[in-house]
Amino acid sequence: MTTLRDPSPSRRIRANGDGTVYQRKDGRWEAAGYVLAPGNTRKRIRVYGTTRTEALAKLTEKIATSNRGVPVPSAQGSVSAYLTYWLEAVAVYQLRENTHTRYTACVNQHLIPGLGKKKLAKLTAKDVRTWLNQLRTTCQCCARNSDAGRDQPRCCAAGACCSKRLSPLTLAYIHSVLKSALEHAVREEEITRNVARNVRTGTPRPRRFEPLTADEARQFLHAARDDRLFALYELALRTGLRKGELLGLQWEDLDLHNGTASIRRTLQRTQTGGLTALPTKTRASERRIALPSECIHSLKRHREVQEGEREAAADDWRDNGLVFSTPAGGPIDPANLNRSFRAVLDRAGLRRIRFHDLRHSTATLLLEQGVELVVIKELLGHAHIGVTATVYAHVRIRLQRDAIDLLGRTLRNSTETTTGTNVGTDLPPCAPAVR
Template sequence: MTNRRPNGAGTIYPRKDGRYEGAAWVKTLDGQRTRIRVYGRTWEETNQALIKAVAEHQNGPGAVTDKRTLAAYLEYWITHIAPHRVRANTLANYRQSIDMHIIPALGAKKLDKLSAKDIRSWLDRIAVQCRCCAQRIDAKRAADKQRCCALGNCCQLLPAPRRLQYYHGVLAVALAHAVREDMIARNVAKQVQVPSGPPRRYEPLTLTEAHAFLAETRRFLHGEVYELALRTGMRRGELLGLRWTDIDFETNTLTIRRTVQRIIGQGKLEMPTKTKSSDRRIPLSPPCIKVLKEHVAFQQAQRDRAGKNWTKTDYVFTSSVGTPLEPQHITQSMKTLCERAGIRRIRFHDLRHSCATLLIESGVPLITVKELLGHSNIMITANTYTHTRLPHQADALRLLDDQLDRPNPKPHRHSATGTENKPESAGAPEQEPTSSDHNS
């Protein structure tokens, strides 16, 4: 019979809706057997589809057995897998991205049915969606402080390309684990390209702005944190995690061993430094030593006022009762500090950029700046934390102009072969070179 199939090749039979259904047994990823099914309008079309499906499972990774939804898998991954691979603050950011953005949009999809088109469509949707409206940012403010979306005036706070890249990256990392454990055949997130957008331009402080900034820090609460950030290039978490035992006033050095971060849902935590290279010892300049010694007296006065309410933590920078400073408060106070100093507004992390840039402009070797900042790779220092400012570019062009505008000496004439034609002595006959000329 034309339609008879060999043993083990599966079976094809007509359906009540007029189509044909083909079914065959194949091995699963865990060594078991499962039945796959295909459909077609004719027997021959169904036969070809069944042959192809069986071949794919025999030659490829096998039949997928995990039928969980993406939401169920992501909950498993963020609870049992990710905590052993990333830092606590990274894990908290992963959890926020999954709960707020990935699961609401894609969570109902079956893990083995998720496609690159699904991910692409999701990213396209949120790229044009106002974050303020979606997350009710303005609506969560007090009624007298609402100013945009809650009043029907959409502020069009669209997510930056870097934010979209991050959401996509979290999903790609989670699916990569599913591939490694044979839950799915391939990572469909890797098939989706997310535009990176223009790189962020940093504008570190100029020397004049730095002088005005430092003058104001001496009149500002916790101004020592901001001054040390500019003078040493230390990160916010490194400064807040600093203990008095890390400072050696005899050798005038400071050792960075830990950070203090606020983790979503967990509060302020003491954590290891960002990388192994971040554990470092740096020298303290006389102004830094002066700031720290003055801070000793300030903290002692705080301790006396707090009395029994003082918490012994040994942290250098503390609240009025001895607890570590709130990282977000330090960041948010930058706006006020810049306004009081009469300079443009910058981020707290831009003090690190400013430190690196001012060092480079002062002629400090790049390798020295790299060690001071605690980078694992000198290219990070060169590409991210140093900036060539417009006045220095202008100085470079002026140097070039000086070269180009100098009187040009009379050029020598050259022969067609490129050898110089030297002027001949008057009346001197032209002579053939001798053997001694060749030897010389």
């Protein structure tokens, strides 16, 4: 009677769907099986190990992941190839032109040189962390070989590195671009997870700004009163409109009888179209605001001046319907507005600030007067009230001091108030009550 012999380890019988495991001629073990692929299809994969147990464990893990409905990654190319595809086929249709230009520069200058050669499917959080740490400590003059285009080297080529490093805000921006690209790769089932989200870079401090005080704001308006664009400066300071929103404002957007303005577009310079009217920054930026009476009067005077310029230009007048235009009716370049704004600051004897700081000045002055945060959020056109609260946190600290002082006066008993007991001499001076 013949007896059955046990099968060899390489030929053990496995259940249907468990895949196969066998030893290769080179001594390694190979396991193969079918798993879920993108598009709800099945795909045969192969994994390898130095032992049968190792190869079988790898295959079992992938089959278990597939049974949970997670498809196997299909990405075979490099990070560089995917970033190029993402910019040309995806981001170009989802982003504004200027934003897409900044994303392209970020990818070409930082992402592709640092991570471009790695396989997309094998990119790990450790790779991203190592690259960010290296980027944080690298001199940008040395990395970009800036000395090659200079008549006289003054950095690494001269033997004295200037240590020009990227700011925390720039690092956070580069990291966010990578996260956006990998997030789309996850949605297209090219990879199973976004490894860039597992890397924490810390929250960078927001850019510091110094808004105008109430006295400086009055001084600025006085210096700009005889300026051709006085109505623009007053509207910017009293309503907090963005530069592009002011330059893209048209007469049809204004209702001077009822004192309202509809913000529908913004004027920006793009590489392809030059000065172009685009939709507002966000959906929340498209809003309707109330105009102060001072702005209504200045806008009426500005319209009379513009009518005079129209008659003087005659056939050379370009009718764009813009509220603020050049003497020939064309749109005002944002760079030219910056130069005019600096000239007004110099005439007023004020420190140099950005035009955008007029917007910060509006919000700061309103907060100091006790205006509710939600009202300021609607006036400025922020998408979320958290943005308003974060940007103007320094003002809210002062309002907290006012509230604490008010509470301190309330809690003092009548005896201390009438006898003049010096109980609160160590407290800061009381500020006006917060409404």
